[in-house]
Amino acid sequence: MTREVRLFGAIAVRPAVLALISRYETATAHRVALKWELNPVVKKQIEAGEPFDLVITNPNLVQELTALGKVRAGSEVAFGRIAMGVAAKVGSPPLDIGSVEAFKQTLKSAGSIAYASDGTSGGYFSGLLERLGIADEVKPKLATISGGQTAAAVGRGEAELGVVPVTSILAAAPEVMLVGPFPAELQSYIDFAIGISADATDAEATRQLSEFLTSTAVDDLLAAKGVERC
Numbered sequence: 001m002t003r004e005v006r007l008f009g010a011i012a013v014r015p016a017v018l019a020l021i022s023r024y025e026t027a028t029a030h031r032v033a034l035k036w037e038l039n040p041v042v043k044k045q046i047e048a049g050e051p052f053d054l055v056i057t058n059p060n061l062v063q064e065l066t067a068l069g070k071v072r073a074g075s076e077v078a079f080g081r082i083a084m085g086v087a088a089k090v091g092s093p094p095l096d097i098g099s100v101e102a103f104k105q106t107l108k109s110a111g112s113i114a115y116a117s118d119g120t121s122g123g124y125f126s127g128l129l130e131r132l133g134i135a136d137e138v139k140p141k142l143a144t145i146s147g148g149q150t151a152a153a154v155g156r157g158e159a160e161l162g163v164v165p166v167t168s169i170l171a172a173a174p175e176v177m178l179v180g181p182f183p184a185e186l187q188s189y190i191d192f193a194i195g196i197s198a199d200a201t202d203a204e205a206t207r208q209l210s211e212f213l214t215s216t217a218v219d220d221l222l223a224a225k226g227v228e229r230c
Contacts (some may be wrong), residue, residue, distance in 0.1 A: 003030045008046065009056035010039045011148035012121070014084055015171035015194055016212070016225035017056065024212050036148065038119040046070050052197050053206040056213075058120060059193040069126040071195035077214050080227040081189040084121055084137035086179040087151045095161075095179050103183050107138050107161075114137050114151075114159035117144045120162075124188045125163050132186075137180040151176050165190055167226035191230065 002181070006224055014036045021032050025033065037045065037050075042059045046052060047068065055062065055071065055080055065071040086097055086106070096102040107129075116122040129135040145157045154162040155175030162169070169178045181187060194213060200206045212218070219229055 003202045004033055004053060005030060005055070005209050006033045006035070006053045007209070008037075008042060008050065008052040008054070010037045010042055010123050010192065011036045012039075012165040012167055012190060013079070013118070013227065014133040014148065015167045016227045017078075019221055019225055020213065020218055022222060023218075026207060027212075028205070028208060030208070032209065038148070039119065040118065040120075051118045051199075053200040054197065054209055055195050056192055057195075059191050062193045065195060072200070075194075075196035075210070077194050077210060078230045079128055079192040079194050079213060080222060080229050081179045081191045082165040082167050082227055083189055084124065084163065084185055085169050085181045086165040087154045087172065087176050088160070088176045088179050089154055089157065090173075090175055091212075092160075092177070097180050098183065100185055101161050103133055103186065104134055107133055110141060110161045112141050112143050112159040112161070113138065114143045114145045114153045114162040114164075116146065116148070116150050116164060118146060119166050120190050121163070122147070126192075128186060128188075148201050165226070167169050169205065171228050189228070192227075202221065 039057050042057045061078050095106050097106050115125050129138050145153045150162045150164040151168045151172035155172050194210050196206050
């Protein structure tokens with residue numbers, strides 16, 4: 001019998017999860033209904049009553065949803081982490097972001113930089129500019145992009161560079177290229193965890209999906225899409 005599992009996930013994990021869903025559906029004959037939003041929106045909508053069976057978002061948000069009774073206690077498992085990176089349009093001149101100083105100079109030299117101001121990555125980047133002492137120079141160049149379209153905006157020529165999770169940059173190929181991840185000293189990995197709804201319509205099918213997404217069998221595919229296992 002075909003069962004449906006409603007997966008509500010953060011936009012940053014979408015490219016990696018999409019690459020896995022058809023494999024899960026083929027193996028189990030279940031169907032997965034997908035919905036994607038920025039991390040804060042995922043939590044807000046679930047709090048407001050959005051129906052879901054499985055959620056993938058930041059661990060702290062899964063824990064808060066557990067405390068609210070939205071996620072079943074004891075169901076949280078780690079999914080992986082995603083590095084922050086810099087995107088440029090394919091064919092752009094080579095850029096150096098391999099050191100802190102080179103990273104700062106590249107940002108200061110860019111004509112415009114797209115970022116997701118309302119997402120986890122955007123919050124970190126805004127704080128990083130302050131910490132590096134270049135906020136006054138760089139912030140006037142920032143272009144706020146919503147809905148997980150930061151990397152795609154670079155491909156369309158709406159910004160020279162994009163600062164976004166690596167998964168989104170890789171998914172925007174071939175129009176967009178990954179200049180590179182942030183320098184190690186500045187890197188901030190975005191962690192993700194899975195939680196099962198306290199009101200899952202099919203607890204067994206949802207459990208199977210959670211186990212599939214965290215199994216070692218899909219590690220290589222996730223890595224190719226930019227998700228590192230913790």
